[in-house]
Amino acid sequence: MKAKRNLIQICLLCAAMLPSVVQAQFTFTTNNDGSLNLSQYTGSDGAVIIPSTTNGLPVTSIGDGAFLVCFSLTNVTIGTNITSIGVWAFGLCGSLTCITIPNSVTSIGDTAFGECASLTSVTIPNSVTNIGDMAFDICTSLMRIYFKGNAPSVNLLALLSPVITNSPSDTNLTVNYLPGTTGWGATFGGLPTAPWDQPNPLILGNDYGLGVNTNGFGFTISWATNISVVVEACTNLFTPDWQLVQTNTLTGGSSYFNDSQWTNYPGRFYRLRSP
Secondary structure, three states, rough: OOOHHHHHHHHHHHHOOOOOOOOOEEEEOOOOOOOOEEEOOOOOEEEEOOOOOOOOEEEEEEEEOOOOHHHHOOOEOOOOOOOOEEOOOOOOOOOOOOOOOOOOOOOOOOOOOOOOOOOOOOEEEEOEEEEEEOOOOOOOOOOOEEOOOOOOOOOOOOOOOOHHOOHHHHHHOEEEEEEEEEEOOEEEEEEEEEOOOOOOOOEEHHHHEEEEEEEEEEEEEEOOOOOOEEEEEEOOOOOOOEEEEEEEHHHHHEEEEEEHHHHHHHEEEEEOOOO
């Protein structure tokens, strides 16, 4: 009982430290398909949650310059129906420290986060397939961009201005990618890349072989180079009896697991652990 009381106290403490969310005021326009475009933010500055729906209609895009020059904006959580972030959408938001991009966004526009000088890291979901020119230009505190998926479509000016892009040594910014994803080279958009090592092994999503194939049920395991990961399975999560299925060595930080025996069971659950 004592441990439970301590846990509750910790959770309450964490909640108290979260930034308060302001009552945001948005202006919307209607897209051709009837969905909504967030064209302008006119509320008070602070932490803002962009809604997924308004008046029953999905909000699917953030328009060009919607949050431009919101100097005191600090935290933004983007709604889960948003698919595109427009040109200069968050440009010159000098106090923006945290942006949460959902796994619905597919496109990030030119200079979308240009001159967001307080951003230190950004995580790009695996849904993003295109990033516009200089999307993170003059983000002077930005040290890491983390990509959860395959390398999106870019051109030579994708992340920074031409001067910085042509001289990666002039910036400490690094692009980090999950082992097991594809399309990554020694550089991305002119910036150096590095594997994104996780604290624990993880299973990548549907785009990386998760599900039934011709030889069984499989998935890609991502973690760190030359580390072994044990896959265990059980048939009942209420009274689990975890059995070793396979030990995988993650060459290059990833390995594909395949269970050819999965059809021998009415249901099977999997977990990962280090040996």
